Amino acid sequence: MDRKLKAYYQKRLQEHGATAEGVGWNGAVAQEVRFAQLCRVIQHDSFSVNDLGCGTGDLAGYLRTRYQQARYLGLDVMPAMIDAAKTRFNDRQTRFRLIKAYDALPEADYTLASGIFNLKFDKSTAQWKQYILRTLQRMNRASQFGFAFNALTKYSDKPKMKRELYYADPLWLFDFCKLHFSRNVALLHDYDLFDFTILVKK
Numbered sequence: 001m002d003r004k005l006k007a008y009y010q011k012r013l014q015e016h017g018a019t020a021e022g023v024g025w026n027g028a029v030a031q032e033v034r035f036a037q038l039c040r041v042i043q044h045d046s047f048s049v050n051d052l053g054c055g056t057g058d059l060a061g062y063l064r065t066r067y068q069q070a071r072y073l074g075l076d077v078m079p080a081m082i083d084a085a086k087t088r089f090n091d092r093q094t095r096f097r098l099i100k101a102y103d104a105l106p107e108a109d110y111t112l113a114s115g116i117f118n119l120k121f122d123k124s125t126a127q128w129k130q131y132i133l134r135t136l137q138r139m140n141r142a143s144q145f146g147f148a149f150n151a152l153t154k155y156s157d158k159p160k161m162k163r164e165l166y167y168a169d170p171l172w173l174f175d176f177c178k179l180h181f182s183r184n185v186a187l188l189h190d191y192d193l194f195d196f197t198i199l200v201k202k
């Protein structure tokens with residue numbers, strides 16, 4: 001994992017603890033809006049789900065109240081995030097595992113990823129785009145019924161955009177998913193945040 005990225009998340013977690021702010025978001029309300037969009041890919045009552053870049057496991061809590069039969073596996077590259085997540089949840093349906101950036105993902109019905117394509121720091125745009133596509137290919141390989149992810153949008157307000165963040169072209173990612181993964185792809189860009197969500201249903 002990139003040194004700057006690690007230092008950034010370490011600092012956020014130390015300052016804010018296991019909260020939306022502690023994993024880099026501005027607040028819990030928008031974090032939940034993102035979860036709701038990602039969950040629109042789910043078409044079952046009973047299913048297994050990978051949460052790639054799980055942070056401290058907030059999605060596990062969100063799923064628990066809505067899907068009693070979800071079997072959740074949180075995956076993250078940062079040991080501190082996984083350690084914090086493990087202290088929050090203690091049931092057989094909720095597990096967490098440390099992974100490396102390009103490890104193959106465990107097989108699951110669905111894979112969801114919120115916020116893993118945002119912080120580019122010093123990587124070139126070409127490198128970052130390659131990382132995104134490689135990650136989507138890993139998500140696709142692991143997911144039987146579908147996967148979903150979000151990214152910051154290039155349609156963000158210019159004065160608010162930051163150098164270290166990556167603002168993706170939603171149409172580029174929609175096109176890639178449609179051409180490579182499934183005929184059934186949805187681009188959700190109607191929920192009042194500076195990001196969009198893509199659902200790939202198989």
Ligand SMILES: C[S@@+](CC[C@H](N)C(=O)[O-])C[C@H]1O[C@@H](n2cnc3c(N)ncnc32)[C@H](O)[C@@H]1O
Nearest residue numbers: 023024053054055058076077078081114115116
């Ligand atoms: C913005 S936080 C979001 C956490 C969580 N998804 C949420 O919405 O509450 C991003 C998390 O993804 C992790 N992460 C970043 N890149 C990753 C990657 N390639 N694979 C797995 N985890 C990653 C970071 O360590 C961090 O915990």
